[in-house]
Amino acid sequence: MTTKKQIHIGIFPVDVGHHIAAWRHPDVPAGGGSDVAFYKDIARTAERGKLDMLFLGDQMTAHYPEDESFGRTSRMTRLEPTTLLALLSGITSHLGLVGTASMSYFEPFHLARKFASLDVLTGGRAGWNMVTSFDDMEALNFNVGMVADPSLRYRKAHEFVDVVRRLWDTWDEDAFVRDKASGRFFDPAKLHLADFKGEYFSSRGPLGIPRSAQSHPVLIQAGSSDDGRAFAAAQAEVIFTAHPVLSEARKFYSELRERVGRAGRDPDHVKILPGSMTFIGRTREEAQEKYDLLQSLIDPQTGWMVIKKHLGVDISGLPLDEPMPAFKASATGQMSRQQVLIDAAARDKLTVRQFYERFVGSKGHQLAIGTASQVADEYEAWIDGEGADGFNLMLPSLPNALNDFVDLVVPELQRRGRFRLDYTGHTLRDNLGLPLPQHAHPASAAARRPKAADAPLRSS
Numbered sequence: 001m002t003t004k005k006q007i008h009i010g011i012f013p014v015d016v017g018h019h020i021a022a023w024r025h026p027d028v029p030a031g032g033g034s035d036v037a038f039y040k041d042i043a044r045t046a047e048r049g050k051l052d053m054l055f056l057g058d059q060m061t062a063h064y065p066e067d068e069s070f071g072r073t074s075r076m077t078r079l080e081p082t083t084l085l086a087l088l089s090g091i092t093s094h095l096g097l098v099g100t101a102s103m104s105y106f107e108p109f110h111l112a113r114k115f116a117s118l119d120v121l122t123g124g125r126a127g128w129n130m131v132t133s134f135d136d137m138e139a140l141n142f143n144v145g146m147v148a149d150p151s152l153r154y155r156k157a158h159e160f161v162d163v164v165r166r167l168w169d170t171w172d173e174d175a176f177v178r179d180k181a182s183g184r185f186f187d188p189a190k191l192h193l194a195d196f197k198g199e200y201f202s203s204r205g206p207l208g209i210p211r212s213a214q215s216h217p218v219l220i221q222a223g224s225s226d227d228g229r230a231f232a233a234a235q236a237e238v239i240f241t242a243h244p245v246l247s248e249a250r251k252f253y254s255e256l257r258e259r260v261g262r263a264g265r266d267p268d269h270v271k272i273l274p275g276s277m278t279f280i281g282r283t284r285e286e287a288q289e290k291y292d293l294l295q296s297l298i299d300p301q302t303g304w305m306v307i308k309k310h311l312g313v314d315i316s317g318l319p320l321d322e323p324m325p326a327f328k329a330s331a332t333g334q335m336s337r338q339q340v341l342i343d344a345a346a347r348d349k350l351t352v353r354q355f356y357e358r359f360v361g362s363k364g365h366q367l368a369i370g371t372a373s374q375v376a377d378e379y380e381a382w383i384d385g386e387g388a389d390g391f392n393l394m395l396p397s398l399p400n401a402l403n404d405f406v407d408l409v410v411p412e413l414q415r416r417g418r419f420r421l422d423y424t425g426h427t428l429r430d431n432l433g434l435p436l437p438q439h440a441h442p443a444s445a446a447a448r449r450p451k452a453a454d455a456p457l458r459s460s
């Protein structure tokens with residue numbers, strides 16, 4: 001019997017949902033994005049649904065000053081991801097916990113230490129979303145004023161990750177003998193300095209954090225420009241991306257896997273997860289009503305601001321029923337996302353109004369509106385059509401849309417043999433089916449401790 005390809009699923013909560021009007025939904029706690037009880041609820045539900053991971057994005061800015069939409073969005077506040085994930089690790093036992101951190105504003109040693117700590121604390125469930133930060137608003141909070149151009153950001157990023165990996169390889173697997181009788185705590189021969197001196201960064205090490213149950217955190221990436229893809233192919237183990245239709249997702253999937261192969265890595269050791277926004281109903285009509293309700297709650301000024309942010313230009317003054325004009329992606333911002341939107345406008349010959357209605361909610365990610373069975377059909381088509389290894393859920397509103405997903409879609413995927421009935425391992429690598437990373441000092445790899453010995457002490 002051939003086993004069906006399994007679907008990997010992450011949940012990506014942003015504030016109280018990805019839909020810009022989520023905070024106005026009657027079933028959503030408007031202030032949830034700053035409320036620890038809200039996040040605990042999301043994490044518990046995600047684990048009840050056996051999801052692979054919970055992923056927190058981050059930008060180190062509040063969008064100030066903005067335009068007429070200022071004061072009308074719930075996205076001005078955001079908790080620091082690793083702090084929040086450390087808290088969630090105490091109430092979960094299998095869910096992967098992934099945080100975003102910028103390679104432009106931290107030093108490699110900071111991030112190596114933060115994420116290695118999280119990985120040990122979670123028993124090997126941590127992941128790091130490696131971003132270069134594209135937004136000038138973030139740059140204004142540091143000593144730099146403006147973001148560097150994308151190719152320089154990615155050149156630095158390659159070196160940054162090399163340093164981080166070397167720091168994470170400070171210790172051999174069996175370095176800590178902790179022999180009370182002899183008095184020897186660790187074997188100095190099994191400690192390695194990073195001794196890294198590069199063009200942009202240098203760090204000597206050692207990193208004073210032992211290897212975790214999964215050796216080191218899973219590396220995740222989400223940029224899709226040419227430089228972004230080259231970086232992903234060389235460094236990432238999970239790639240988040242945005243595609244509204246399967247044909248685009250397939251192109252990206254095959255091109256990325258080919259690049260991974262050319263970088264000397266096994267393409268099956270990289271999982272590609274497009275974002276997915278789902279509106280689930282017990283009937284198609286109920287799902288459509290949920291979608292229509294949120295769309296009706298969009299404040300128009302905020303809606304145009306969302307479009308401007310993702311398209312790179314302000315189109316709010318254009319005649320609504322005229323075709324979308326041809327645009328070129330700008331040389332700054334999220335260039336690859338701009339291209340996704342520009343391509344969709346041309347491919348489907350959208351008017352300005354249709355463009356707004358389609359993208360103000362989903363922002364260029366897959367949008368699935370329907371019953372659990374219809375959403376499962378769509379997911380299977382993307383998985384079997386070689387467009388994805390799974391999905392990163394960018395649910396419109398929380399916690400209601402996550403409850404719908406876990407109560408309706410997960411059982412349907414399980415019935416179809418596409419999704420785990422229970423967790424089979426303890427680490428994020430186990431959830432994703434990823435191998436342990438190669439140790440820079442190969443003599444160490446043979447000496448891996450048994451996993452059970454790595455399991456953290458846990459209180460309920």
Ligand SMILES: Cc1cc2nc3c(=O)[nH]c(=O)nc-3n(C[C@H](O)[C@H](O)[C@H](O)COP(=O)(O)O)c2cc1C
Nearest residue numbers: 057058100131133222223224225228240334335336
């Ligand atoms: C699903 C997804 C999530 C992302 N999350 C973040 C984030 O949390 N913080 C951030 O600074 N950038 C985030 N990005 C942006 C990318 O990291 C990248 O900087 C951006 O796409 C520009 O790079 P590119 O031109 O190579 O695509 C995200 C992108 C995608 C597709």
